[in-house]
Amino acid sequence: MNNKQIKNLKEISVLPLKVKLLIALKYGFLIGLTIVFLIPLVWTLSGSFKPSGRIFTLPIQWIPATFHWENYANLLDRFPFFRFALNSLVLVGFNMVFTIISSLLVAYGFARFRHPWNQKLFIFVLATMMIPPQVTLIPQFLIFSKLGWVDSYLPLIVPNLFGNAFNIFLMRQFIMGIPRSLDESAYMDGANSFKILTKIIVPLCMPVIITIGVFTFNSNWNDFMGPLIYLSTQAKYPLQLALYTLDAGRQGITDFGMLFAASIVALIPPMFLFVFLQKHVMAGIKIGGSIKG
Structure with a gap:
């Protein structure tokens, strides 16, 4: 036990019995x-x-009498797991980069530039979070269909070029907690707004940037509905949609052992990402959500 844990135990030991019970x-x-x-x-x-x-x-037998490792071996032999995982990583990579850049630019504008419509536009952006995705599903599909983007990754990537309301809110709140005196000092040294953003704001915003990156990774890695709607070529499937092909509806007989093994392996990347970055995620949420604007 470290010193902090020992200190906490000492503090609890002197509390009243009622508080200890609670x-x-x-x-x-x-x-x-x-x-x-x-x-x-x-x-x-x-x-x-x-x-x-x-x-x-x-x-239920929670601990198998014999561990059948062949489920994982069959997964790699009969199922192009790494091909589908690579497709997921491509989608995740583009979406993470585009989401972070677009949300950061919009949030920086709301946090640092003042004009009469600033607050009203920000409220309008937040209001978009109240629109259920089912409402825009058909109009979006018709637009992308007219553009000839169906059965490509473009419908799954291009919308992230325009930011995300929740991410913009989180970044704006974080940036507003950065003293303006740093911007003013940089302006006096001849820096422009873009240089201030890249040299001052971005390094200080790393906790919230990592937080948004983790959220974006998880949402896109686990996305099933979007690829199901827009992709029809199996070779382009991301991993979560490809797991659907293991179901009985596609191949007649479901190998549940292999399906469960695939589900566990697909869970590893987001789980490890959160475990290693959870301190930054907690800091980004705590600081970004606690600053009033």
């Missing part, structure tokens, strides 16, 4: 919720080491 109940409730949310993941992980015929047996 803390115990709070943590017990959180631990219980964690266990409930982990049950599907543990079941999927357990099923990935079983033959298909023994996954749905009752009572």
